Amino acid sequence: MDFTANGVVHMGRSRKARVSDIRDTAAAMPHVTLDESGRVYQVGGKSFVFFRTPRPDAIDLITGERYDDVIVLWVAGEAQKTALVNDASSPFFTTAHFNGHSSVLLRGSRIAEVSQDEICEIVEDAWCSRASKTRARAWLAEQEEPRD
Numbered sequence: 001m002d003f004t005a006n007g008v009v010h011m012g013r014s015r016k017a018r019v020s021d022i023r024d025t026a027a028a029m030p031h032v033t034l035d036e037s038g039r040v041y042q043v044g045g046k047s048f049v050f051f052r053t054p055r056p057d058a059i060d061l062i063t064g065e066r067y068d069d070v071i072v073l074w075v076a077g078e079a080q081k082t083a084l085v086n087d088a089s090s091p092f093f094t095t096a097h098f099n100g101h102s103s104v105l106l107r108g109s110r111i112a113e114v115s116q117d118e119i120c121e122i123v124e125d126a127w128c129s130r131a132s133k134t135r136a137r138a139w140l141a142e143q144e145e146p147r148d
Contacts, residue, residue, distance in 0.1 A: 017119035057097040069108035
């Protein structure tokens with residue numbers, strides 16, 4: 001049995017992820033604020049999940065239209081970013097605008113290509129990568145404690 005930050009219990013294989021799983025998990029993490037736009041989740045004043053507005057760096061190669069559903073998720077570092085982006089079965093991507101930035105991009109329209117468990121873990125990792133070391137250690141220690 002696995003527990004996620006938002007208290008949802010998962011047994012075995014989880015369902016396909018939804019955009020609401022990102023929002024719910026981000027909001028359930030400790031010390032989180034949501035900016036006035038409702039698009040940026042922060043911990044300690046640092047963004048860890050960001051729902052972007054259409055930008056010229058993320059476009060449909062066929063139509064040339066800007067993607068209107070891009071989600072930015074921070075990662076622990078270049079190794080995690082590379083692993084997610086270079087996995088051919090993964091919907092995560094990046095653009096030149098994010099070169100050198102510890103984050104990956106995900107289109108909301110492709111979120112069902114990962115499981116709820118996977119996306120919740122990625123959001124939790126994003127939070128850990130941006131929270132203070134003290135907060136991250138405390139939260140991680142709580143996750144190891146047995147729950148009733």
